[in-house]
Amino acid sequence: MLRKLVMLVVILAVIGAAAFWFITMPATVSADALGSYTPDLDNGKTMFYAGGCASCHATPNQDDKTKLGGGLALKSPFGTFYPPNISPDRNDGIGGWSEADFVTAMWKGTSPDGSHYYPAFPYTSYQRMRLEDVRDLFAYLKTLPAVQGKVRDHDLPLHFKIRRMLGGWKFLFLDGEQLRPDTSKSAQRNRGAYLVNGPGHCAECHSPRNPLGGIVASQRFAGGPDPEGGDGSVPNITPAGIGDYSERDIERILESGDMPNGDSVGGAMAAVVANTSKLSADDRAAIALYIKSLPPVKGPKRP
């Protein structure tokens, strides 16, 4: 009897370990799945600004936001992250990456050496991007100046350093779906939904997160505490928070940072505006239209 019980425990443990191994295996996109393609650099540039890559990856303390040497300290409740060098430098950046490596990073959050990226890199949003847009972005990044120098390691508590565990996080919060247009809605609204939920990754800051660091789906866009710590907060951008803003008001915020009450945006949003100001007026209008169309959701209490 006891022997049978021990056997059972062993078998269950093996199954459990196999399941863990399988679930936490870093996913990739193979080069065969991509096919041939001629990238559109203009669209790549648009994706660069819509995606706000420079906000995290630009070399800090200098003015050229196309120098993507990385190294900015990004505080979080889980530790401090240092976004890597994504300039086209062959040794220290992404100059040696294949297109499939890049698509894998953006869609699956997996690095070329097959390990998980931390979700501080917002692949939960970037996975929504169209393949063409990701490929255009890659081509555009390759046109930017190469910056030498590898970035230091993330500063995380020991138990968060086991990257394999992130496979479990992805199992819970990364569904691998691209965003399909809603045919019952206008092209403009679909464009806005795409920019906001895909490259723009607005929800990553404008939503509360659960204790595991996943976005609380029912309160998406309803604001929350400053993810970088401190006692600041990120505003609710559903009509429950900014219902008195017109579409034009939102466009102006994205264009210049000027809010209708005379204030100007601060914190990380100032860096966001540095990017959205470079989008076309049409794209800003699409974002505004979509934001105005969100259902009103009450967010967490603001401090």
Place this chain on the structure above:
Amino acid sequence: MIRTALVVAMLAFGATALVAQSDPIAARKALMKANGDQSKVATDMLEAKQPFNLDAAKKVFATFAEAGEKAPVLFPDNSKTGGDTAALPTIWEDKADFTARLAKFASEAKAAGAATKDFDSFKVQITEVRKNCGGCHQTYRKKTS
């Protein structure tokens, strides 16, 4: 009469200076509030929510310039906390940069006021001058927006 006016003016000046000295947080918040109110006037004129008026436009820049000139001394070391301040400790970590940014804001606002002759020039000037706002709000103000 002139003497009375002078005395009143001096007293008023003294009182302002005193408030600034005794409660720098309230004083700098008042300056920022005035900036916000004037910035709203500017936006409303740009959006044709209120008609363009040259005096009102110049007042926007004069208010900005005044805030930029008066603000630097309103961040003494004993005003890092309290009074519901949104100022971040980063101000005191790089005071030189913070002060330089205020000075740049003040001088650009002043020049913009002088260069504003009509609606079109106002539009150009206000857009340029307000680019300064985000620079400090990003680094030196508690995240609220």
